[in-house]
Amino acid sequence: MNEETLEARSETKLPSVNREVAPLVDALIRDAQALRVNVSQGQLGETLIDCGVRAVGGLEAGRRMGEICLGGLGRVSLQTVDPSSAWPFMVTVHTDQPVLACLGSQYAGWSLSVEDKGKKYHVLGSGPARALGSTEKLFEELGYRDNADSACLVLEADRAPPAALVKHIAEACKLSTDALTIIYAPxxxxxxxxxxxxRCLEVALHKSHELHFPLHHIVDGMATAPLPPPAPGFVAAMGRTNDAIIYGGRVQLYVSGSAKAAKALADQLPSLKSKDYGKPFADIFAAVKGDFYAIDRMLFSPAKVTVTALESGESFEAGHIDTAILSRSFSS
Structure with a gap:
């Protein structure tokens, strides 16, 4: 496979992430009772899907949320690896459109805030609606904007979005509120x-972007991370989900370009390159007194990576899985 072939493929017209995801959203609504999720209509006619606040939800609801976050361009599966491992159950992700699915849809890059009943409601939005309404500079770099007559946004939130936020999202997407679906879970x-x-693959794509690796050289990718046990408190839960990727995530990227560039990416991509590496994320978070932005951004990356240079067929591996920190995090 030569450079010209890869470049030609990169110029292929990109799909609409909101159109691609519509059947998945319809299926989530149709299967709501079986999945233990609650579907309702909001004050402004929007569709609200509660996957874990008042609803019980479950692993399958989360798996489907993951595929919806990817804009319908990826597959998320729950698998078992070594049964003798302390944490044998894995979340695995694959997409043939890693840049668009992960950075153009799944990445939680849309910062949203409104005042609601005297309190600030702040949340980060992910999913395909970003490609319609978010003003992130990332979309200029991707050269992508969606055009669709409906939109879906996913929120990591412990309550439903207030009407003021729904109105803002719909206006940003240039849609009526009844064309908007918002899925949320804490x-x-x-x-x-x-x-x-x-989000293990998405984290690797974001780190690649931070390292200024040419995104159009990332042709394909897949990733896996151990499924952490939920924790009742936000900080503990955030810690475990971050640790699953930082200390247990494994990523395979297939890239065009030179083998030298592929090796450089592999060498720099793992989380152990961060100065904050080495402790459970909740401990790191406590050490900076809850200031998320004081944490070295290079920490947010998978534990182990393999980068394959398609032109030469060479693969470069770096990093390692740290089962000791995973067990410390998941068991505490």
């Missing part, structure tokens, strides 16, 4: 745990 829920662990 980090501490079963569904929330799965959909966050399913």
């Amino acid at each position: 980090t501490s829920s079963l569904a929330g745990t799965v959909q966050i662990a399913a």
